Amino acid sequence: MEINNIEILAAFVVYLSVMVTIGFLYYKRTTTVSDYILGGRGLNRYVTALSAEASDMSGWLLIGLPGLAYLTGMSAGWVALGLIIGTFLNWKFVAKRLRVYTQCANDSLTLPDFFRNRFEDKSDIIGGISAVFILIFFLIYTSAQFVAGGKLFNTVFGLDYTTALSLGLRLSLHILLPVGSRRSA
DSSP: OOHHHHHHHHHHHHHHHHHHHHHHHHHHHOOSHHHHHHGGGOSOHHHHHHHHHHHHHHHIIIIIHHHHHHHHGGGHHHHHHHHHHHHHHIIIIIIHHHHHHHHHTTSOOSHHHHHHHHTTOSSOHHHHHHHHHHHHHHHHHHHHHHHHHHHHHHHHHOOOHHHHHHHHHHHHHHHHTTTTHHHHO
């Protein structure tokens, strides 16, 4: 391994160690489902906004948008501008109202819960439709994030892509599953 790769690996190990430490500290504070999913509704709006956008953009913003810029040039700036405007409008007009209404709708923790409670769906048709959408689109989204992580490990550390993909999957599950939203914020 070259000197540069050793430095990169050292920085990665330090970063990962800090993330795991934060994860374990917040894992001990997670006592309810609300703590796990929404950080107990105790995160301020700026932290919540940054966490949501980091989760929303993730691998696409760090790998996909630069790739688009490489292929198309400065016209990719329009995509970035659209992302900025869309994010602002979402947080300006949707997020605050949704935050208030989810509490009014039986303290709903997820959007399917909110729709079910808001429209008093006793037959759970809305829950079923939501489950199908979540299954399809989150599967695709999550797969893309693991591909991005695999490509990152493959490029930076020279690992075989399949090994890199497996490593990214294991690290993600090990760090994120036990602690939920508080750690990711």
